[in-house]
Amino acid sequence: MNNLSITNVSKTYSNGVRALKNVSLEISAGMFGLLGPNGAGKSSLMRTIATLQEPDGGSVKLGELDVLTQKQEVRKMLGYLPQEFGVYPKISAEVLLDHLAVLKGLTNAGERREVVKALLHKTNLYEARKKNLGGYSGGMKQRFGIAQALLANPKLIIVDEPTAGLDPAERNRFHNVLCEVGENAIVILSTHIVEDVKELCTQMAIINKGEVLLTGSPQEAIKEVQGKIYRKIIYKSELDAYKKEHEVISERLLQGKPVIHIYSEGDPGQGFEPVEAELSDVYFSRIFGDR
Template sequence: MRLSIRNVSKKYANGVQALENVSLDIPPGMYGLLGPNGAGKSTLMRTLATLQEPDAGQLLLGDIDVLNQKDAVRQTLGYLPQEFGVYPKASAEELLDYFAVLKGLTDRAQRRATTEALFRQTNLWDKRQQKLGGYSGGMRQRFGVAVALLGNPRLLIVDEPTAGLDPAERVRFLNLLSELGENSIVILSTHIVADVAELCTNMAIINKGRILLEASPLGAVAALNGRIWRQLTDKHALPALEQEHRVISAKMLSGRTLVHVHSEERPGPGFEPVQPDLEDVYFSALTGCLGPAQQQRKAEEAAQ
């Protein structure tokens, strides 16, 4: 089963163009949708989850028309939004059982077996009787995944799942997601480049409602070989460098500024080549350094 998104657009009443002719082909496995806050990621996720209508376009999940067969989509959909509410005074066991009933698991024995399996899968079995109000951020996210997995969905959408998690919780959560991607389509919507780099075999970069790049992370990084240069400089020299070169990123390092520049050849004295990573791909896309020819080359590499 594949998810096909064709020419999807959405403009809100306040005039914001959240999506503009978005087209993607998403195969089974982990798929990263990467972009800054306000890029249109959550709008696309809510549309896929049948929570809002686009102005135009077509969405197909296998042979299911997402826009016209919403009930069929919801039967095979798991959705973990960026923010979701829980009843803080209810235990995780009570609330997951309640959601299982809503999902149609009316047989008590089957429901108990299903919820037990999900608690074990999300590593919450020992905490199942704890009140949700006492759960940490990572535990709440894993509980959200347990709810999303009710009914063995073929499409799982997780929107900004690691935002606010501490490093240990983030690792546990990403390990859980990597296991889920083996059996279904899992769309990971995030602004955190490392999440996509560590988990996803395919990805797209989105900004201001438009898809800037669709490729495999490995192929996208490989296509930048020989095109990323760095220089360690003083902060006051940054404006001049930005005028002279295509600076894609600048960050502090030991009190100085580390600049990455996109260029087909050495930009000048003081620059050294650097092995690119997905962060360089991301910033190259956002700053407009990836032209149509480079995007096409990346797409071809991703298909190999």
Template sequence: DFGVYPTVSAEDMLDHFAVLKGVTRRSERKEVVKALLHRTNLYNVRKKKLGGYSGGMKQRFGIAQALLGDPKLIIVDEPTAGLDPAERNRFHNLLSEIGEHVVVILSTHIVEDVSDLCTNMAILSSGELLLNTTPREALDLLRGKTWKKLIDKSELAEHEERHDLIMSRLYAGRLQIHVKADARPDASFEPATPTLEDVYFSTLGDGPKPAAQAA
């Protein structure tokens, strides 16, 4: 998230930033601002004060601001955090469209953002690069090697000792675990389609993974 001037409209704020970017001719600024507002789907609310914008609208305004001056690279940090599904979809479409012309570096913990938006991905931990590949190739690392099983919470410690546990998630009082193995660990396990979340946890290391509460 980032701050905005709550009493200023999006149109006036972009006009001001355009001046700071060196667009001094009023007619040129007007066309630049108009194009950016259309591109980010904010033209119909261009007169509205930024303080009245939703979180998603503010994010799109931030992209409009970043696009001033025709940059070759844009870095966005956790852009969809806190957005509702409709606004998140709009933002995905916007970033995809921008990515056709500009290099976009996306920093996020939301794995769906990576699978939906990124042609290349990297996993970092404590400043160390652990994985650098494409989402498809990342999934191939675990394809045919990911197995799932529903267990009682009391059984988790035993499975942590016996298996290469990728992750565990709580569902209605029981845990679904994903483990990594070249072959089915035993008849109680079923094949699981690997996700980028599995790749993330598996790449981070062998330590036990805390159960995440299902939404």
């Protein structure tokens, strides 16, 4: 299986926004999570890998292929599900998938029929195959997106923010499809949803303001902050004072009162209690430290 090697990739848009700053990543087969807040540079990196935009500098290699110069060869091996994709609302899933399969080079009608049927089953859309895509729910459209991304048995699959807006049942269904696919291909999951990465990915990177802040496995990343995360329930009026005194990495409400998590090398006292670290603590501590 080919590795994807991204080396010193940079991109500045014409409006002056530096979307990527010397990004380097080594990605092998399986599920790879690219985690970062909105505007971190994730989509810019995904579009570059998907041959849709040129970087200003750096290189991207898929095995022996140069992604930046051998675009057509790369596209034959690529499945891409962008953050927002359009469907023809008055065409059925079966007909559109068949049409897209032709564009992907599946010209044998019998073989194409079998591939389309198998993908509709895999994405749990076979029963709704005759239904027009305009009548599909958000989750069904996302599953159709994965079906088209899997045409022609790609070696590299990129999915950009795939579970935003899905209900829990749809999210689980989507995860199961991705996991199955990740056994035989490189799957890059670009998301701001920490749970998706924790549940699915063996390797990950955190990106913010166009820079890579961390790479490794989710378990290793959690281990690094274990014993350094403390929590406390406070009053809303105290929040600003705590933020001045401590490295508050996250806050949420519990029965109307803020619960804060702080990062601290030693016991901070003041009624803080140690908590089992989560991947969200790793994520917020890195993003906080990058402010």
